[in-house]
Amino acid sequence: MSKGNIVLTKEMFVPAEDNFLEAETISAPSVSYWRETWRRLKENKLALFGLIIIILLVLMAIVGPYINGYSYFEQDFSKKNQPPNSEHWFGTDTAGRDLFTRAWYGARISLFIGLMAALIDFVVGVIYGGISAIKGGRTDNIMMRIAEVLFSIPYLLMVILMMIILERGIWPIIVAMTITGWIPMARLVRGQVLQLKELEYVQAANAMGAGTFWTLAKHMVPNMMGPILVNITLTVPTAIFAEATLSFLGLGIPAPEASWGTMASDSLGSILIGNFYQLAIPALLISITMFAFNVFGDGLRDALDPKLKK
Amino acid sequence: MDNLLEVKDLEVSFYTHAGEVQAVRGVNFAIKQGEVVAIVGESGCGKSVTAKSIMKLLPSSNSSYKKGSILFKGQEIIQANEREMKKIRGNEIGMIFQDPMTSLNPTSKISDQIAEGLRKHRNMSRKEALNYGIKLLEMVGIPHAAERIHHYPHEFSGGMRQRVMIAIAIACEPELLIADEPTTALDVTIQAQILKLLKQLKDDLNTAIVLITHDLGVVAELCDKVIVMYAGKVVETGNIAEIFRNPRHPYTMGLMRSIPRLDMQRDENLYSIVGTPPDLLNPPKGCAFYSRCKYAMKICKDFSPEMESLEQSQKAACWLYHPLAKSAVKTS
Amino acid sequence: MLRFAGKRLLWALVTLWAIITITFIIMHSIPGDPFAREGKMPPAVYENLTKHYHLDEPLYVQYFLYIKSLLVFDFGPSLKSSTLTVNDYIEKGFPVSLHLGIQALLLAVVLGLIFGVIAALNRNKWPDYLSMVLAIIGISVPSFILATFLINYFAVEWGLLPAATWSSWSHTILPTISLAMLPMAYIARLMRSSMLEVLNQDFMLTAKSKGLNKGFIIMKYGVRNAILPVVSVLGILAANLVTGSFVVESIFGIPGVGELFVDGIFNRDYPVILGSTIFYSMVLIFLIFIVDIAYFWIDPRIKVAGEEQ
Numbered sequence: 001m002s003k004g005n006i007v008l009t010k011e012m013f014v015p016a017e018d019n020f021l022e023a024e025t026i027s028a029p030s031v032s033y034w035r036e037t038w039r040r041l042k043e044n045k046l047a048l049f050g051l052i053i054i055i056l057l058v059l060m061a062i063v064g065p066y067i068n069g070y071s072y073f074e075q076d077f078s079k080k081n082q083p084p085n086s087e088h089w090f091g092t093d094t095a096g097r098d099l100f101t102r103a104w105y106g107a108r109i110s111l112f113i114g115l116m117a118a119l120i121d122f123v124v125g126v127i128y129g130g131i132s133a134i135k136g137g138r139t140d141n142i143m144m145r146i147a148e149v150l151f152s153i154p155y156l157l158m159v160i161l162m163m164i165i166l167e168r169g170i171w172p173i174i175v176a177m178t179i180t181g182w183i184p185m186a187r188l189v190r191g192q193v194l195q196l197k198e199l200e201y202v203q204a205a206n207a208m209g210a211g212t213f214w215t216l217a218k219h220m221v222p223n224m225m226g227p228i229l230v231n232i233t234l235t236v237p238t239a240i241f242a243e244a245t246l247s248f249l250g251l252g253i254p255a256p257e258a259s260w261g262t263m264a265s266d267s268l269g270s271i272l273i274g275n276f277y278q279l280a281i282p283a284l285l286i287s288i289t290m291f292a293f294n295v296f297g298d299g300l301r302d303a304l305d306p307k308l309k310k
Numbered sequence: 311m312d313n314l315l316e317v318k319d320l321e322v323s324f325y326t327h328a329g330e331v332q333a334v335r336g337v338n339f340a341i342k343q344g345e346v347v348a349i350v351g352e353s354g355c356g357k358s359v360t361a362k363s364i365m366k367l368l369p370s371s372n373s374s375y376k377k378g379s380i381l382f383k384g385q386e387i388i389q390a391n392e393r394e395m396k397k398i399r400g401n402e403i404g405m406i407f408q409d410p411m412t413s414l415n416p417t418s419k420i421s422d423q424i425a426e427g428l429r430k431h432r433n434m435s436r437k438e439a440l441n442y443g444i445k446l447l448e449m450v451g452i453p454h455a456a457e458r459i460h461h462y463p464h465e466f467s468g469g470m471r472q473r474v475m476i477a478i479a480i481a482c483e484p485e486l487l488i489a490d491e492p493t494t495a496l497d498v499t500i501q502a503q504i505l506k507l508l509k510q511l512k513d514d515l516n517t518a519i520v521l522i523t524h525d526l527g528v529v530a531e532l533c534d535k536v537i538v539m540y541a542g543k544v545v546e547t548g549n550i551a552e553i554f555r556n557p558r559h560p561y562t563m564g565l566m567r568s569i570p571r572l573d574m575q576r577d578e579n580l581y582s583i584v585g586t587p588p589d590l591l592n593p594p595k596g597c598a599f600y601s602r603c604k605y606a607m608k609i610c611k612d613f614s615p616e617m618e619s620l621e622q623s624q625k626a627a628c629w630l631y632h633p634l635a636k637s638a639v640k641t642s
Numbered sequence: 643m644l645r646f647a648g649k650r651l652l653w654a655l656v657t658l659w660a661i662i663t664i665t666f667i668i669m670h671s672i673p674g675d676p677f678a679r680e681g682k683m684p685p686a687v688y689e690n691l692t693k694h695y696h697l698d699e700p701l702y703v704q705y706f707l708y709i710k711s712l713l714v715f716d717f718g719p720s721l722k723s724s725t726l727t728v729n730d731y732i733e734k735g736f737p738v739s740l741h742l743g744i745q746a747l748l749l750a751v752v753l754g755l756i757f758g759v760i761a762a763l764n765r766n767k768w769p770d771y772l773s774m775v776l777a778i779i780g781i782s783v784p785s786f787i788l789a790t791f792l793i794n795y796f797a798v799e800w801g802l803l804p805a806a807t808w809s810s811w812s813h814t815i816l817p818t819i820s821l822a823m824l825p826m827a828y829i830a831r832l833m834r835s836s837m838l839e840v841l842n843q844d845f846m847l848t849a850k851s852k853g854l855n856k857g858f859i860i861m862k863y864g865v866r867n868a869i870l871p872v873v874s875v876l877g878i879l880a881a882n883l884v885t886g887s888f889v890v891e892s893i894f895g896i897p898g899v900g901e902l903f904v905d906g907i908f909n910r911d912y913p914v915i916l917g918s919t920i921f922y923s924m925v926l927i928f929l930i931f932i933v934d935i936a937y938f939w940i941d942p943r944i945k946v947a948g949e950e951q
């Protein structure tokens with residue numbers, strides 16, 4: 001007997017003995033959370049591109065100021081306002097300083113401010129949000145109300161006010177930025193801790209007598225790293241942006257130090273006399289950095305939250 | 311033939327980053343005026359995709375009809391354009407979805423959500439549509455309908471929302487109603503009420519119903535015919551008596567045994583089918599149930615069985631009913 | 643409803659009090675005498691200041707008198723002039739700033755929503771990429787750089803639009819664009835993700851299964867639901883506009899409150915800085931209050947939750 005061109009024989013109809021085994025081999029290998037995140041991140045070409053730019057920027061911030069032998073503060077008025085040329089790759093500014101060196105020195109300052117602000121926000125946020133969530137009840141309520149009031153003051157306005165009473169310099173800027181900058185992080189951490197607190201393994205750790213802070217450090221922080229990392233990635237550009245605006249308002253890093261913000265605002269006047277490159281270079285660097293951190297942060301968020309990526 | 315709906319050799323695939331998922335791999339069935347047909351199977355077996363493809367509700371960006379035809383009153387649905395589909399959807403075919411909590415627009419009043427279809431398909435005025443909407447809500451058993459119609463979905467309970475969904479689906483008196491797991495998300499007592507309502511509507515309006523479910527209890531309550539699906543294929547069809555009294559496909563047998571019964575022993579475990587359905591990214595070339603089947607034979611691994619007629623209307627796709635199988639069993 | 647509004651109003655007042663207190667603390671932490679500026683100050687001005695801030699009274703009395711003066715919207719005298727007060731400056735500048743702000747907000751909301759919806763409906767196709775590239779540029783370029791570029795090209799190089807000041811509608815175009823770019827980008831991104839989420843909801847399928855028109859479904863089922871998160875951040879966006887306006891107004895030489903504020907910073911004119919800070923805060927808190935109330939009306943689910951409480 002045949003069906004189509006298949007010849008059916010009696011032997012084919014004897015019971016199969018090994019059919020259940022096959023079910024075992026079908027299940028897909030399970031992949032760890034971070035590896036899975038990394039796989040999804042790699043698929044997002046834009047985010048990967050952002051990450052590569054960030055790495056390049058950091059590298060250049062480290063080695064860039066030493067490449068062509070000039071220093072960031074050395075003035076040479078005989079060579080002022082030179083457009084980019086073979087000797088001064090990015091040209092010189094109104095005081096004859098080498099813009100290539102200054103640009104990467106500025107990268108160092110701007111990235112330092114951004115990363116430091118993000119780091120401090122992270123530490124304060126984790127502590128404040130963590131305490132608030134773990135204590136719960138009345139303490140939680142009061143702590144969150146205080147945060148909410150502070151948060152309703154516009155971020156940049158607060159930073160400007162702080163800079164008015166602080167000295168000008170890198171650390172005062174960082175302090176001014178973090179004075180209310182930690183609040184979003186604290187809220188995020190609190191939300192995460194409240195969720196995690198209900199999970200069994202955390203309750204188990206508590207039942208076994210682990211202190212609350214120990215629990216927070218050991219069990220919770222690694223589990224909340226995803227959303228926190230996204231928040232940090234998106235804090236860096238906010239801080240760089242704020243630094244640029246402060247510089248524009250004359251509250252930035254004092255000369256002869258350089259940040260991208262001061263370089264850009266110093267050159268605002270000189271574009272009217274045709275030295276467009278003096279603004280273009282820091283403007284481009286700020287924008288590229290903002291772009292890189294934003295697309296990387298977005299990509300990271302999508303990669304960590306596969307629900308959205310269906 | 312006076313079939314209202316005829317699905318022939320339907321094949322539907324989804325495209326994901328992992329590759330092509332063959333969600334529906336050849337489905338045949340037909341339904342007559344006023345008939346109630348159940349499509350039964352585990353989640354992921356393609357029953358919901360089949361239901362949605364009848365209304366062309368699958369996302370066009372990542373799914374496609376690979377093969378086959380869907381004839382509704384003689385009209386080919388697969389070839390129909392959006393304009394033709396809009397005339398069919400809501401008007402000639404109505405649909406009820408699984409989760410009444412998420413199937414209604416949260417920012418729109420019930421009155422608007424009922425009236426939309428009526429105004430579009432029946433050219434009713436705002437006022438006519440409102441009055442008719444109240445009548446519909448009364449029909450599906452919503453108390454104080456004239457007042458409740460002005461409320462928002464979140465002001466209704468789950469069961470009430472499903473009644474509203476049903477009212478919306480039957481508003482234009484469609485000839486075919488597709489109910490995609492209409493009771494799954496509801497409490498047991500509410501489930502019974504909704505089933506009773508569907509039954510009553512079927513009797514009153516003579517609407518044909520395609521009922522998608524994984525719950526055989528629901529099937530027994532309501533249906534004339536049963537289609538059992540497994541891994542994107544139909545494995546057994548028949549009328550309700552045949553299927554319940556004498557299931558022929560090993561998968562259907564398993565499903566029947568996994569219904570809890572009143573006469574079960576206290577310490578008796580509820581039967582469950584071992585294993586998981588195959589991955590439809592690379593469907594097996596033989597019988598898809600092979601790896602879970604107690605009666606599997608050597609042939610099942612490499613050759614996929616065809617549907618064979620067994621009783622008056624009962625058909626099953628299983629090598630066990632091949633003449634050679636009987637002789638092999640006898641001889642071995 | 644009234645309960646809800648009352649609650650929000652109370653909250654607004656608490657926030658305002660916090661801001662006033664912070665500015666008071668800041669004023670008193672300025673090293674040395676905040677009014678002892680380098681250079682000469684007319685004695686009349688100094689007298690005005692001492693009188694307004696009651697510098698001869700104990701600190702707590704100063705604090706209460708400070709709050710009292712602010713409650714009647716008295717922002718005090720200015721260093722610039724012995725006769726004009728900060729109130730006079732704000733009165734002159736606010737209509738201009740308001741005009742600019744409303745124009746920029748409208749532009750940002752309308753374009754942001756359109757870009758966001760178009761991007762979501764064409765996910766991973768070129769309109770999506772185009773809108774998102776625009777949005778990323780909007781977020782990546784600080785407004786003073788954008789403003790300078792716009793002036794350089796549209797005014798200086800091509801001579802299409804006036805470069806600065808505020809005398810006709812064409813003068814408002816470049817500042818409005820500079821100011822609107824960031825919130826527009828923000829709204830576009832938010833609207834895109836919100837719309838994508840809504841498009842995945844079950845009720846979109848219900849709408850389609852009713853045979854409704856695509857445009858109707860997108861508006862009534864899609865945009866109507868997706869817009870809720872955008873409305874809820876309008877307050878933050880308004881704050882963004884305010885801080886953006888400092889920069890934009892001073893670059894374009896627009897005689898608004900922002901320029902007043904920036905000049906105040908450059909000249910260390912503390913009464914002006916504090917006065918305009920508090921004025922801004924009042925405006926913002928008022929806006930956020932309005933947005934909260936608006937949200938209450940727009941999302942029907944909140945209404946019931948509010949009433950049940």
